[in-house]
């Protein structure tokens with residue numbers, strides 16, 4: 599394992615520098631337990647709306663199945679929205695954060711939003727904070743605020759994404775941030791993990807590859823869409839939340855093409871359409887649903903157990919040991 603990966607593993611108490619990215623509804627205690635049990639870092643995603651008891655149940659499941667292993671909870675931090683009915687609304691995030699503190703969750707991973715208001719509290723509770731960002735500027739900012747590690751997430755990534763490709767972002771950012779940097783967006787094979795490590799990344803954060811795992815809670819038609827996708831199957835759209843998000847080019851996404859000016863800003867668009875993310879992920883509604891998906895789906899041709907995915911992805915890090 600190279601120096602940066604070794605430092606990352608020591609910092610987070612993991613054996614392999616592979617983070618399973620938080621994916622709303624899709625990554626619950628089931629996959630988090632499988633990944634953490636395999637030496638990577640599993641992550642329960644709250645999707646901004648998971649209730650407190652449900653979150654407690656998923657945390658308990660991880661602790662039952664992978665006792666003593668570190669794991670993370672992914673929160674969508676507030677980003678200007680104060681409507682408690684929307685993703686990332688202040689009230690719900692507060693509730694989830696308090697459950698994380700009460701349950702002594704060791705690692706919190708923030709997606710959307712600004713961690714300034716919560717980083718001190720997270721550290722005071724003995725937890726670590728990892729921030730996912732799409733620009734070097736944001737990475738420097740969150741590192742300056744006290745984030746323990748940063749995930750640089752490129753435009754290939756499934757879900758909310760920035761404008762810059764993973765390779766360019768990684769080249770621009772690694773070595774400049776001052777805390778360990780993981781790379782995300784388009785990492786689905788051992789070869790891409792090797793590339794990230796060659797760029798100097800401490801580790802990788804992986805979403806779409808784990809979407810097509812046995813333990814993800816995605817509906818079977820969603821997993822099949824990952825397997826069937828080619829590299830043109832996704833599009834970046836604001837149609838679901840008002841923020842740019844990469845997703846499978848479903849009928850709902852196609853319907854908004856050419857009508858971008860009619861899309862409302864976040865959170866208004868999310869109030870009207872965020873339900874479609876549940877309809878896609880859990881109900882498998884191909885017509886009405888919304889299906890976040892990364893471009894690397896093109897390289898995924900089978901649904902595998904999550905532990906097997908961790909083994910495959912971690913191999914380059916072990917070779918470099």
Ligand SMILES: Cc1cc2nc3c(=O)[nH]c(=O)nc-3n(C[C@H](O)[C@H](O)[C@H](O)COP(=O)(O)O)c2cc1C
Pocket residue numbers: 619620621622623624643644645646672673674708709710730751754755756757758782783784785803804805806807809889890891892893894
């Ligand atoms: C289905 C799906 C749901 C996602 N949901 C979330 C989420 O709830 N919170 C978050 O911070 N990021 C979310 N993301 C982004 C991932 O955490 C991760 O950064 C991204 O998938 C990495 O790129 P990749 O898909 O190319 O591996 C989601 C991505 C996907 C594909």
